[in-house]
Amino acid sequence: MKNNIIIYTDGACKGNPGIGGWGAILNYSGNSKSIYGYEENTTNNRMELMAAIKSLAVLKNKSNVIIYTDSKYLMDGINTWIHSWKKNNWKTANNKDVKNVDLWKMIDKLNSSHVVEWKWVKGHSGDMGNETADSLANLAIINKEEKFYE
Numbered sequence: 199m200k201n202n203i204i205i206y207t208d209g210a211c212k213g214n215p216g217i218g219g220w221g222a223i224l225n226y227s228g229n230s231k232s233i234y235g236y237e238e239n240t241t242n243n244r245m246e247l248m249a250a251i252k253s254l255a256v257l258k259n260k261s262n263v264i265i266y267t268d269s270k271y272l273m274d275g276i277n278t279w280i281h282s283w284k285k286n287n288w289k290t291a292n293n294k295d296v297k298n299v300d301l302w303k304m305i306d307k308l309n310s311s312h313v314v315e316w317k318w319v320k321g322h323s324g325d326m327g328n329e330t331a332d333s334l335a336n337l338a339i340i341n342k343e344e345k346f347y348e
Contacts, residue, residue: 202263203224203225203257203262203264204224204226204263204264204327205222205223205224205225205250205254205263205264205265205266206222206223206265206266206267206319206325206327206328206330206331207220207221207246207249207253207267207331208220208246208249208321208331208332208334208335209242209245209247209248209249209269209335210242210245210336210338211240211242211245214241214242215241216239216240217238218237218240218244218339219234219235219236219245219334219335219336219337219338219339220235220245220246220248220249220252220335220338221235221249221331221333221335221337222234222249222250222252222253222331223327223330223331223334224253224256225327226261231256231346232334232347233256233334233346233347234334234337234345235252235338235343235344235345236339236341236343243269243271243298244301245335246267246271247275247298247302247305248301249331249335250265250308251301251304254308254311255308256346257312261313262312262313263312264314264315264317265314265317266318266325266327266328267316268319268320268322268328272316273316273318275302276306280306283296283299
């Protein structure tokens with residue numbers, strides 16, 4: 199497996215819940231692909247998850263992937279909480295249903311289809327990849343569309 203892909207993801211929401219967007223930039227073999235999408239009635243956390251889901255979903259082959267996110271929710275969920283949730287039949291430590299379980303199940307499946315390293319980056323701190331993903335998420339809200347382009 200030689201596909202090394204670096205992905206920056208971000209989610210945005212105007213109101214929480216409200217209109218939301220997600221964006222990502224995928225860098226591989228000297229190429230770059232930008233993707234973004236929009237949802238009418240959503241939350242910021244759902245958009246953070248969607249950015250990662252859509253990014254992993256576009257990969258055609260099993261790949262080595264590094265995903266950068268500014269979402270502590272996504273980082274904690276994928277690296278720590280998900281293991282207990284799965285053991286507890288998608289219940290939290292307080293025996294409540296896991297929020298956004300539909301998306302967590304999707305990301306879990308996609309995460310196991312690749313070799314993924316998850317990294318946190320501070321949002322709005324000048325990191326070019328994070329700033330680009332943020333711009334794409336906001337562009338999705340403005341354009342009210344989903345788009346995949348080189």
